[in-house]
Amino acid sequence: MTSWLKNLMKKRIMWPVGALVVLILVNVLYRPSFLKITVLDGRFYGSLMDILRNSAPLMLVSLGMCLVIATRGIDLSVGSQMAISGAVALTIISHSPTPNSLATVLGAIGVGVLITLLFGIWNGFLVALLGIQPIIATLVLWLAGRGIALLITGGFITTINSAPYKTIAQGNVLGFPVEFLIGLAAIIVVVLLVRRTALGVLTEAIGINPAASRLAGVRSRGIIWSLYGLSGLLAGVAGILYSSNIMAADSNAAGNGIELDAILAVVLGGTSLAGGKFTLGGTVVGVFIIQTLASTVTFLGVPSANVSVFKAAVVIVVVVSQAPMVRNWFGRQFRSSKTASPTATPVAMERTAA
Amino acid sequence: MDVAPIVEVLGAHLRFTGDVALDDVDFRMFPGEVHSLMGENGAGKSTLIKAMTGALRLDAGTMRLDGKVVSFSGPAAALHAGISTVYQEVDLLPNLSVAENIMLGREPRRFGHIDWALMRSEAVKALAVMGIDVDPRSPLSSHSLATQQLVAIARAISRDVRVLILDEPTSSLDQDEVSELFRIIRELKARGVAILFVSHFLEQVYEICDRITVLRNGKLIGEYKTTEMLRIDLVQKMLGSDSANLTVIEAREQSPAGPGGRKAVVAARGLGRRGATLPTDLDIFEGELLGVAGLLGSGRSELARLLSGVDISDTGVLTVHGRRRHFRQPRQALREGIAYSTESRKVEGIVAELSVRENITLALQADRGWIRRIPRARQDELSVSWIEALDIRPADAERRAGVLSGGNQQKVLLARLLALAPRVLILDEPTRGIDIGAKVEIQRLIGDLAANGMSVVFISAELEEVLRVGHRILVLRDREIVAVLDPDAVTFEMLLAIVAKADGDD
Structure with missing residues (x-):
């Protein structure tokens, strides 16, 4: 086995990328048109474009989730926050005398996203300052969020007619869907924010060893707090995308269950739920796996009752293939027999030693 | 039998x-x-x-x-x-x-x-x-x-x-x-x-x-x-009193024996914490090497943690450069130039999954805040120069810090703190569990630092080492300071007797 292939095998991100490639190959096998992109009226069409476009809300939510998970946390409230931002934005537009003015729409979006930012900060307050377990702290808003959204819309599904708002999810710029471009922009902004500053490495330090980070003078509290805020903000934008797609604020359906898909995307991408090292690239691939899977299921005509079983099967394969035991086993198959014996002391022992 | x-x-x-x-x-x-x-x-x-x-x-x-x-x-x-x-x-x-x-x-x-x-x-x-x-x-x-x-x-x-x-x-x-x-x-x-x-x-x-x-x-x-x-x-x-490495270290430089005209950088008056440290008076002078001796459970680490803001004191006053300070976080002590190197490297020292470079620059980066990232070129420069200065092996800045040996991890930790150019460096058992070569290197390094005007507090369970390295020696027993000694005036046996409290029993 050549060395570059070995190095490739070692890279964690290769596993999710491999899974995505296999998934795409399966699709190509069943529908050769899968990879085809046609240009019509200066716009790109095709299954791949659909996947890129539809993945945007999950992408936004997963990027935030990835950073929160890196701090040893979790944010269950993202779906509910999507409902809130949609409800706020659409209520403002529907009450406005000028629903078609760009200023109204931008203002409505601004307020909607600002409110979820505040809710994210609330989550951060519970976790970072009060020290409540993240899963419980964010469960509060997971429960209450949809109620708040319903209160805002008065219990109805608010629908609107607003051309600028419709453009967000359904418009095109330079032939690309706006929704996709927003997702792309989010990836770029978050990656720059995390890797061009020291936010990423400090977040990893906190996630790997909080005690050591404290002794080194890292402001863990502030960092954890702002990451929950960021997660809220991204969920807010995702909620705007969702409501723009259906031009309605459906507080019960918006982002329903998306928190679990986001966690799955993060884990599929190779970031451990135990916190610490994270990979935004892996998370992006994880989102595409989930979205491609959804598209595959629809195309293969899997009866809707069986969709979750099908999804579960794929997830099991990907997750199991990433388990340390399986990875080590694969590693041993590829290694020559001379170097086969791994170190005598497993990591678990190092931890118990103290 | x-x-x-x-x-x-x-x-x-x-x-x-x-x-x-x-x-x-x-x-x-x-x-x-x-x-x-x-x-x-x-x-x-x-x-x-x-x-x-x-x-x-x-x-x-x-x-x-x-x-x-x-x-x-x-x-x-x-x-x-x-x-x-x-x-x-x-x-x-x-x-x-x-x-x-x-x-x-x-x-x-x-x-x-x-x-x-x-x-x-x-x-x-x-x-x-x-x-x-x-x-x-x-x-x-x-x-x-x-x-x-x-x-x-x-x-x-x-x-x-x-x-x-x-x-x-x-x-x-x-x-x-x-x-x-x-x-x-x-x-x-x-x-x-x-x-x-x-x-x-x-x-x-x-x-x-x-x-x-x-x-x-x-x-x-x-x-x-x-x-x-x-x-x-x-x-x-x-x-233990392994005299094997005694010869390796050159005789301690003649330093002004008493702290004489020197200024106290850190002064504690009645500083204590319930259940950990009894109210303690202590001065740390500029450029001195203060050795701390005491058995496990004597309160030697607890005192160090009070001085460096790791634990919060509930009695007494701490002054740093003449100003009163009450540290609630290690960060605040670091700001004042007081750096603490922990005795439990693995648990609260090394960030195992990060690289040596990231570990060395961690405290400096934390000090600058997350927005102003240390440019990568500067990070490389810093880590390479510290790897060289402390002879960290393997000399690979991108290696995961967790795979290094104990002695090298200790050096990485030292580099992290030294990169901050602290005025007071508190080292809690920096030589524990590392091989003799690395031990001697670290002892020598500590001597150099003090010679350059840094105050170093050196805590060790090995009395020989404390005696050899320190300019002044503090002995702790039962959570309080029981003696402050001049190393030139005491022998190993005398120090041992004070540490073990040989009088009154046996």
Whole structure:
């Protein structure tokens, strides 16, 4: 086995990328048109474009989730926050005398996203300052969020007619869907924010060893707090995308269950739920796996009752293939027999030693 | 001796990534005898216990139980063979009842259901042996830590126990509870149980133990009868006095003996923290090398943690450069130029999954805040120059810090703090568990730093080392400073006597 292939095998991100490639190959096998992109009226069409476009809300939510998970946390409230931002934005537009003015729409979006930012900060307050377990702290808003959204819309599904708002999810710029471009922009902004500053490495330090980070003078509290805020903000934008797609604020359906898909995307991408090292690239691939899977299921005509079983099967394969035991086993198959014996002391022992 | 040992460990050897935890250790326990395992932090006591109870597996060496070679697959197997352990941290389930905790894992059953009445009566029986009177139905968490500790012991001895291991059982008990525990230990001893009693309270060891095995840095120092061992000799064996590396270090530079005209950088007046440090007065002078000596449990680390904001003081005043400071976070102390290097490298020092470069620049980056990232070129420059200056091996800045040996991890930690250019550097056992070469290098480095005007507080369990390195020596015992010494005026034996408090007993 050549060395570059070995190095490739070692890279964690290769596993999710491999899974995505296999998934795409399966699709190509069943529908050769899968990879085809046609240009019509200066716009790109095709299954791949659909996947890129539809993945945007999950992408936004997963990027935030990835950073929160890196701090040893979790944010269950993202779906509910999507409902809130949609409800706020659409209520403002529907009450406005000028629903078609760009200023109204931008203002409505601004307020909607600002409110979820505040809710994210609330989550951060519970976790970072009060020290409540993240899963419980964010469960509060997971429960209450949809109620708040319903209160805002008065219990109805608010629908609107607003051309600028419709453009967000359904418009095109330079032939690309706006929704996709927003997702792309989010990836770029978050990656720059995390890797061009020291936010990423400090977040990893906190996630790997909080005690050591404290002794080194890292402001863990502030960092954890702002990451929950960021997660809220991204969920807010995702909620705007969702409501723009259906031009309605459906507080019960918006982002329903998306928190679990986001966690799955993060884990599929190779970031451990135990916190610490994270990979935004892996998370992006994880989102595409989930979205491609959804598209595959629809195309293969899997009866809707069986969709979750099908999804579960794929997830099991990907997750199991990433388990340390399986990875080590694969590693041993590829290694020559001379170097086969791994170190005598497993990591678990190092931890118990103290 | 005509009695055969009940437990015998021969040639135990165990390594954790890079560090030797046990190196060819022999250990044995006799029925009806209380045996104590003594040693400082990192001597290998806990590791040996874990190996005996099946929690860890030895790389090499054998263990015999009743003369037969055994190898436990896990703690359950050891328990089944009659080896019960009570760990230092109570490992019970606080939200279950006392009875459930005692009978955990072997609940009496009737027709497939738990027989609650029988379970309670069994638990009451076990508690009665211990002489503790608590309601077996009450949740464990409603009781004091001491009672919980006693419940843990009741649980251990309610089985058919032949070997009982008590890992620092008295650290949370008061005087009466300790004597109650000792009464139980004597009863078990009379029943022929072999008991391993680990404690750093010398008084208790001398009161209850028949035999002492001393470990140091993972090596067996020896096995002794308590009656034939003077306390001062025991302490010396625990702390060691290897004169092997004495010659390597050049004679300490002649420095102005007394702090004379020098300014105090840090001054503590009545600084203390309940349960950890008694109110303490202390000055740290500019450019001095302050050695701190004391046994485990003397409060040496606790004092360092108060000075550096790791723990929060609840009495007294701390002034830094003449200004009053009350640190609530290590960050605040770092801002004032006080850097603390922890004694537990793995737990709160190294960020194992980050690279050496990221570890070295961590504190500096934290100081700059997350927005102003240290440019990558500067990071490389910094880490390369520190790797070179401290001779960190392998000289690879991108290597995961967790895979380095103990000595090199210590150097990475030092580099992290030195990159901040602190004015006061507090080193808590920087030379523990690292090989002799790295040790000498670190000692030399400390001397250089002080010569350049940095104040260095050097805490070590090795008296030789403190004596050799320090300009002034602080001795701690029972959570307070008992002496401040001039190293030129004291001998190793004198220091040992003060540390061990040889007067008044023996």
